[in-house]
Amino acid sequence: MSAIFDLRPDVVHGLAEPVAPGVRRVTCANPSPMTFTGTRSYIVGRGEVAVIDPGPDDPAHLDAILGALEPGEAVAAILVTHSHVDHSPGARRLAARTGAPVCAFGPHGAGMSAAMRELQAAGFDLGGGEGADRGFAPDRLLAEGESVTGPGWRLTALHTPGHLSNHLAFALEGTGTLFTGDAVMGWTTTLVSPPEGDMAAQMATLRRLAARGGDRLYLPGHGHEVTAPAPLLAHLIAHRAAREEAILAALGAAGGGTAKSLAAAVYHDTDPKLLPAAARNVLATLLGLLAEGRVDVAGPLSADAEFRPA
Template sequence: MEVTGPAQQAAWRERTVPGVERVRPGLWSVPVPLAGPLRWVNAYVLELAGGGLGLVDTGWDADDSWAALCAGLSGIGAGVADVRGVLVTHMHFDHVGLAARVREASGAWIAMHPADARGLASLTGRAPELSTETEVAFLVGLGAPEADARADAGTPEQRAQWHRLARPDRLLEDGDRADLPGWSLRAVHTPGHTAGHLCFADEDTGLFFAGDHVLPRISPNISTHAGGLADPLREYLVSLEAVGAREPAEVLPGHEWRFRGLGARTRELRAHHERRLAELLAAVREHPGSTPWDLAAHLTWSRPWSEYARRMRIFAVTETDAHLRLLASRGLVTGDGGAVPTWTAATLR
């Protein structure tokens, strides 16, 4: 891998946020601040033939994020009113969050994959109380004590903010060309991180807008959730191998920094998950009859398990569940089929 965004990498190391950067003629990277360990989202601004701008992702729906996006556009001599269209790589809040404000300020269309459009409709169309109870029930079904599940899932009042998220005006399937004049961006469906995750490959420049599918430093969270993909890690690894066959001129990820060497990075990520699967299988063998909630506590994380709570603990447990499902599909573990399934290593013949 070759780092092509050294200013972004330097900002990461210095625990700051990088400045707006001109990536190519007519293309800029605007860092939009984000609370939490990822620190910012890369919103990409594309100058359109005939006037106006396109965006790839927008950032989190917060006032300081909105201010940063507006300031970034102002810094390149433009404004939010110039935006004509927004391509959303996936439905997570840090990527779609500001799309509603952009559309309100500019009249821009918003496009995403149909699977994520359905997921977003489920989130925004469901009463916060029902949404909370659905997640609590899902976590209890993974082995969480109900009190812990409720503490981690949060309150209906916290979930009410989801109703501000914008549903798309347009849908993009795999291979569809985005309506951004002057660019030849085609959608590449890469399920795993979400069911409808999209990357965008520009046929003229060789640029690859990777969203969260491939990041240069970390592995994106691959998790199960209520109503989601049955085997999200399998889908992720398949789509990871598919994009790894490409060798774009440059990879523009949703977080961290730009790089070259997509094939090498996808091999690293696939190897990471194989190591993770082996660690989990060893934990199942050592603790037979355990739930995903139990097993997550026996795995290696970036900090002590006792420090995990709320969304971080949910991500860890649901990621563990995704790895269990792939082990099961490979015939290496078996579940007992109960309402709260427990897992045991399969007997190999």
């Protein structure tokens, strides 16, 4: 793991912590290899507040979020970065408790790229769907550039697909703070699992964020805050490019391979427990290379298909 990643395990579960002016963070006690120290939920503003990513369907975490509010404060809006079970199910329970609307890009699968829709429509079995909250149904759909506002705060949606097609980041206007969900995290690279995940879209998201000016602080869905976004983004972009070249080299050396076998060859420095997730990233990369004509596939396309050099 690169030294640029922040792997500090220190965390306080269930208690509100100030992490930026006007922003409090409550961490869910759901640590795992995929969530690191747990899902980070954020409370934005004072008085009438927004809650970003209420997390899983966990009554104790919901109580912790509501318990973090000061006397007289009320939840005015609930914003969800994407429909994975560690981020979105708590939104409906929080809405029932507060009456606040749930705001997001759309239900699970919304925003899927044309390339992924075509593969799905053709009936190819790409697997995927890990951790999907398929019943997620926001009250308000947020398109690119739309905002949710409250006293002294404005959160603007950025459509940031890649990890998931309906993924949003939220810019806290006038502060340089960006809530990045799982699109960019300071502790690891992002899982991209087709068809809802799309590596080409993830790379476009990383490049878009790198081109933005004024973002000084990232508050991700897992892990610590990122106080130097630019070098992290540069590393993530270079890392993905290097992985692509390594996959092509391994494919050429073996004369072919599946996503699983190539992951074992390329992700030799990865915890074996994470190799299934790495194989999903490899498949996402191979699908992009297939679309570019840089690899071929032997037989029907599937999650277990044999790929060959073009």
